[in-house]
Amino acid sequence: DIIIQSALCYAIESASREEIDSMNILEASQLAMRRAVSKLSVSPDMVLVDGNIARGFCVPTKCVIQDDVLSPSIAAASILATVYRDRLCLKMDEEYPEYNFKKHKGYGTKEHMDAIRTLGPCEHHRRTFLKFLNK
Numbered sequence: 001d002i003i004i005q006s007a008l009c010y011a012i013e014s015a016s017r018e019e020i021d022s023m024n025i026l027e028a029s030q031l032a033m034r035r036a037v038s039k040l041s042v043s044p045d046m047v048l049v050d051g052n053i054a055r056g057f058c059v060p061t062k063c064v065i066q067d068d069v070l071s072p073s074i075a076a077a078s079i080l081a082t083v084y085r086d087r088l089c090l091k092m093d094e095e096y097p098e099y100n101f102k103k104h105k106g107y108g109t110k111e112h113m114d115a116i117r118t119l120g121p122c123e124h125h126r127r128t129f130l131k132f133l134n135k
Contacts, residue, residue, distance in 0.1 A: 003076045011039035021128045030055050096122045
């Protein structure tokens with residue numbers, strides 16, 4: 001909340017389960033980042049991307065490995081994304097408590113995988129992520 005209150009601007013975007021399944025997690029992440037950049041109220045001079053791939057942005061980009069350590073703005077973006085995901089998982093846990101989203105926050109923990117094996121996937125599970133079920 002402090003970051004949101006003090007930021008010049010910010011935008012949080014995501015890719016849907018269907019988009020991730022159809023294009024893969026990397027391309028869907030790139031799509032979500034481009035969406036966020038397009039929603040900023042102030043056009044950036046440059047986009048810093050934590051990682052080594054940046055595709056299709058309408059402004060210059062710079063890939064920086066571990067840029068959340070090197071850049072306060074990227075650290076803030078990482079916090080915003082994490083809090084957004086954690087809050088989303090809390091909402092999913094209210095709807096599907098048997099998967100315990102509030103605990104694992106969507107990570108593929110043993111408990112999460114066991115729940116999927118026992119209960120089957122819910123509407124929030126990516127089908128491409130579930131390939132482990134066929135093993």
